[in-house]
Amino acid sequence: xxxxxxxxxxxxxxxxxxxxxxxxxxxALVTVFFLIPLGMTVWMSFHDWPLMGAAEWSELHNxxxxxxxxxxxGAMEFTFWYTIIAAVAIFGVAFPLALFVERPGRATSxxxxxxxxxxxxxxxxxxxLWAWFMNVxxxxxxxxxxxxxxxxxxxxxxxxxxxxxxxxxVMVVWKTVGFSMILLMTGLQSVxxxxxxxxxxxxxxxxxxxxxxxLPLMRRTLALALILxxxxxxxxxxxxxSISNCGPRNSTxxxxxxxxxxxxxxxxxxxxxxxxxxxxxxxxxISALQLWxxxxxxxxxx
Numbered sequence: 001x002x003x004x005x006x007x008x009x010x011x012x013x014x015x016x017x018x019x020x021x022x023x024x025x026x027x028a029l030v031t032v033f034f035l036i037p038l039g040m041t042v043w044m045s046f047h048d049w050p051l052m053g054a055a056e057w058s059e060l061h062n063x064x065x066x067x068x069x070x071x072x073x074g075a076m077e078f079t080f081w082y083t084i085i086a087a088v089a090i091f092g093v094a095f096p097l098a099l100f101v102e103r104p105g106r107a108t109s110x111x112x113x114x115x116x117x118x119x120x121x122x123x124x125x126x127x128x129l130w131a132w133f134m135n136v137x138x139x140x141x142x143x144x145x146x147x148x149x150x151x152x153x154x155x156x157x158x159x160x161x162x163x164x165x166x167x168x169x170v171m172v173v174w175k176t177v178g179f180s181m182i183l184l185m186t187g188l189q190s191v192x193x194x195x196x197x198x199x200x201x202x203x204x205x206x207x208x209x210x211x212x213x214x215l216p217l218m219r220r221t222l223a224l225a226l227i228l229x230x231x232x233x234x235x236x237x238x239x240x241x242s243i244s245n246c247g248p249r250n251s252t253x254x255x256x257x258x259x260x261x262x263x264x265x266x267x268x269x270x271x272x273x274x275x276x277x278x279x280x281x282x283x284x285x286i287s288a289l290q291l292w293x294x295x296x297x298x299x300x301x302x
Contacts, residue, residue, distance in 0.1 A: 041273045049270035062274035071250075072275060075258045076282070082165070082254070083233035086172050090229050093177045098184035112185075116178035123175065127242035130171040134158060134243070161251040164244040168252075171239060176232065180225050187221025188214060223294040227287050234283050255279050 045062055049055040066072055101112045118126065133140045136156040145151045157163035191214045199209050215222075237256040240246055246253040259279065263272030 041276055044270050044273035045277050047270045049268075049273070051264075051267035051269060055270065058270065062271045063278075065271060066274055066278060069275075071253070072255070072258050075253045075255045076279075078251075078253060079234060079236065079255045082169075082236060083230055086169055086233040086236075087226065087229045089169055089173050090177055090180050091226070093173055094180035094184055094225075097177065097181040098188060101181065102185045102188045112182075115181055118175050119178040121175065123238040124242060126171065126175045127239045130167070130239075131158075131243045134167055158244060159248060161248060164247070164252055168239050168243055171243070172233075172236075176229070180229060183221060183225040183228075184218070187218040187225075190221070191217045219294050223291055226294070227290055230286060230290065231283060234279070234286070 044055075046057065046059060047055040048058045048061070097115055101108055101115065121129075132138070134142070134157045136142050136154050136158075142151075142154050142157070146154065155163070157167050195213055195217075196209055199213050204212070235256050236254050237260065240252050240254050240257055241260075244252045246257055255275075256279070259272050259275045262268045262275060
């Protein structure tokens, strides 16, 4: 091998080593905080694993139990419908806001900050705040509605399934819409202005430019925002734990809440691990389906 070839090969090796060194911290974090816990969860799911005492190998017993667990599948059904409604509501509010704050203006930065501020509040804190807002006696919403004459008598929103459900939907939209707004706004701004201007010169109106140019070019952004929204809704826990405690009469029981109950209230850690693995498979499948539905034409050709 010539001297030039050896230098080129040595340079490539140094670049590969440097790249590996840059990646190592991320690989270590993923291994410690995801791969190892995932492996432990899989291992636990095949055991009868009480909180206190020795674990016993149970093969597929936990998975056989969950197939007959009506409460878990009922919670999955509720979580599924909650996810659909929450995702649609978030996108229905986030997209108009993204279109509004994407336009340059004097107060644009103020609007962006105001809409994004609830995102920085923790879900538990936001849920507790919202629970106080909805309190029929000392809260904010019901006394204000009485003073304004919107209602004639106090209404306990936390006493009915519909009241709890839609109140939580409103809270989740208020809490998370700013994040989706920023993602969608970034997607709108990433569309090349030359293409939009060319369409405008060809006579396309504002709606046509949005529907036929901007929206198709935002597929990756839409996929990211939708996956994050769906995943967050499927893993809903804090808001139902803090506001309704799955009430009334377990009508707002979510899948994660049932996993939490089985693992840390009933102390069936092995069964809770099996439930977690099933939820993980369902969530990965839904995310893969979303990516497939929102694939780009270039990805179809591959």
